[in-house]
Amino acid sequence: MKKIFAVIAFALVAVCLVTPKFIAPKFQEQVITLVDKINKTSGYTAIIESTESSWFGSTYVISFGLDLGMYEPAYENQKLDLQLVLDAKYGPLLLANQGIVGLYEAKLKIAADEQRQILAWDEAEPLYQLSAVGGFGGDIKIEDTIPAFSKLDNGLTFSGYNGEGKISRDAVAYEGLLALVNLDDPYQPVKAENITLSMQMEAGLESILKGGFYNSTTSFSIDSFTVGTDIKASNLSMLVKMILDEETQLGSLEVGYFAKELVYNEYQVSDFILKSELAKLSNQFFIDYTRFNDSLVDQNLASDEFLIEQLSFLQDSFAELLSHQPEFNITDFSATFPEGRFNASLTSKLADIETPTFDEMLIPEFWLFNTLASINIEADDALISNFVERFLATKMRTTINSPDVKQQARIIINSFEQQDFIFHEDSQYRSEITLKDGQANINGRPFPLM
Template structure:
C-alpha cells in the first residue's frame, strides 16, 4: 500500500515538474501567432516589448496601437496605444478562480495607469482583466472584470462589470453583468440599471473562426434606462440570432429590439417590438469572404489595397450571394398605447434578374425597380385617430382637444379611406402594400415609384 502511494505521489510530482517545460515552447509560439494576427488587421500594430520566462510560467508585455486615420483621415499620424500584460502559469496544478487543474492559466491585464488622471478606481486592480483556464481536452473557461470607477468630479460612475464563460468542442457560452452606470449631468442626467450580456454559440472554435453561419444567440438586456428628467424606458432587450440549414447551406440572421414600457412626459407606450430578418444567405459566400479577407490581410495592411481587392471579390462573387434569393423581412413591428395597438410586417426580395454590378447595387432606383415587397399594417381606430389629432394639433399649434383639430383629423382619415389607401374593418384600420417592377399597389390602386 505504501509502495503504491509512493508511486502515485512520485507520478504527480513528476507531472507537475515536467509538464510546464513541455508547454512553454508551444505557448511562446502561440504568442507570436497572436501578435502576427493583430499586425495583419488594418490599422493595428502589435509587438512584444518584453518576455520573462520561468519554469512554471511566463510574462509578456505586448504594445498594441491603432492608427486613428482608419476612422478619420484627418487624424493621420495619431495613434491609440495600450500595453497589455499577459501572464501565464503552466499546469497541471493551477488553483485559479476558474478551476484547480488545467493545462495553463493566462491573465491578460490592461493596467491603464495613463488613465488614472481621468478615472479613479482601486489602486490594486487593472482597468480590465481577462483570465483564461485551458483544459487538457482543448476546452477553456474564461472570466473577465472591469472594476468600479468614476471620474474626478463623480459626475460619471460605473459600478463594475463581471463576466464568465466556457468554450467546449460544441459551444461557447458567456454571461456578463453590470449593475449601474450614472451620468450626473445637470441638464440631461442618465442612468442605466441592470445590464446583462448573454452569448450562446452552438459551434466549436474552428467553425466560429471560419466566419460562416451556425446556430447562435446573443442578447443585451437592460432593466431600466432613465434619460433626462422625463424619459424612462424599462425592459429593454436587443437580441441577435443566427441559424444554418445544414441541408441547403443557407443561413439566416435575426435582430430584434424590444421595450417593455416607455414613459415620456405625458406619453406612454408598452410592448414595443421591431424584429428584422435576413434570410436565404449563402453560407459559402461568407466562408469564401472570410478566407479571402484573411489571406489578403496577411499580404498587406494598406487600406486602399484591401478595400480595392474586397470590391473586386464582391463583384466576382455577388452571383453566389444572389442566386440563393436572399430576403429582408420585418417579421414584427408592433406596440401598444393607451388608445390602442398597432402591428405591421414586411417581406422583400429581389426579382429574377441577371447578376448586377456593385455600382448598380448602390443606386436607389435599382432597388425600387427590382425589389418585390409586400407589407401589411393594422392599427386600432382609436389609435389612428389619436395620432392624427396629435399631428394636426402640432401643425396648427392648437390644443389636441380643440374641435377644429378633431374635425381636420377626421377629414384626413376619411380622405385616406376614400383614396383607397386604407380601410376600416372591425374597429381597425388596415392597409396592404405591394411593390413590384417600380410600381406600388394598395388595394388595387397602382402608382409609380420612379
C-alpha cells in the first residue's frame, strides 16, 4: 500500500514539474500577440520592456500608451502612459484565491507610484490589480481590486473596489462593488454609497469578439447619492439588455434609467423610469463591420485613411442595416411628482426605402419624410397646471400662488385644448401624435411639417 502511495505521489510531483514547460510557451505567445494587436490599433502603443522567465512562471514589464486626443480634442498631443507588470505562474499547482490547481495564474498590476504624490493607499498594494486563473476545462476565473485610498490635499475617500467573475466557453459573468466614495468639500460635498456593477452574458469570448448581438444583461446601480444639501437621489440604476433573435438574426438593445427618488431644491420626483430600445438591427451588419474594422487594424493605417475606409464600408453595407426597417422606441418614460404623475411612449421606425447616399442622410428632411412614428403622452391635470404655473411665475418674476399666474396658466392650457394639441379625459391631459410622409397628425388633426 505504501508503495502505491509513493508511486502516486511521485507521479503528481512529476506532473507539477513537467506541465509548466508546456504551458509557458503558449502563454508567452499570447502575450506577444496581444502587444502586437495593441500596437496595430490607432492611438495605442505597447512595448515589452523586460521579461524574466523561470520554470514555474514569468514576469513581463509592459509600457502602455494612449493618445488622449482620440477621445477629447482638448487633449491633442497629450498621452497617457502606464507601466503594467504581468506576473504569470504556470500550473498545475497554483494555490490561488480562485483555485488550487489550473493551467496558469496571471496577475496584471498597475503600480501607479507617481500617483502617490496626491493619493495615499497601502504601500504594499498597486493602485489596480487583476488576477486571472485559467482552468483545465477552458474556464477563466477573475478577480480585480482597487485598494482604499484618500486624497492628500482634501477630504476625498475611496473605500476600495472589488470585483470577481468567470469566463467560460459560452458565458461571461462579473460582479463588482464599491461601498463608498466621499468628497468632504466644504462648499459642495459629494457622497455615493453602494455602487454595484453586474454583467451576465450568454456568450463566450469568441462570440463576443465577433461584434454581433448576443443575449446579455448589464446593470449599474447606486443606493444613495447626494451633492451638498440640494441634490439627493436613492436607488439609482441603469440597465442595459442585448437580445438576439436566433431565428431572424435581428438584435435589439434596451437601455433603462431608474430612480426611486430624486430631489433637487424644491423639486421632488419619485419612481422615475426612462426605457429606450433600438430594435430590428441586423446582426450580420455588425459582424461584418467588426471583421472589416479588424482588417483595417492589421493594416496600421493613418487616422484619416482609417476613417475613409470606414465610411466606404458603411456606404456599401447600409442596405443590409436599413432593409429590416430598424426601430427606435421609448417604451416607458414616466415619473411621479407631488402634484401627479405623467407617462409617455414613442414608437418609430424607418419606412421601406432604397439605400440612401451619405449626402441624403445628412439632410434633416430625409429623416423627417422617411420616419414613421407614434407618440402618446398622458399627465395628471394638476401636474400640467403646476408646470405651467411654475414656468409663468419665473417669467413674470412672481410667486406660483399669484392670482395673475393662475389666471394666465388657465388661459394657456385652455388655448392648447381648443387647438386640439391636448384633450382632457378622466382627470388627465392627453395627446396622441403620429408622423408619416413628413406630416404630423395631432389628436386626429393634420399638422404640416414640410
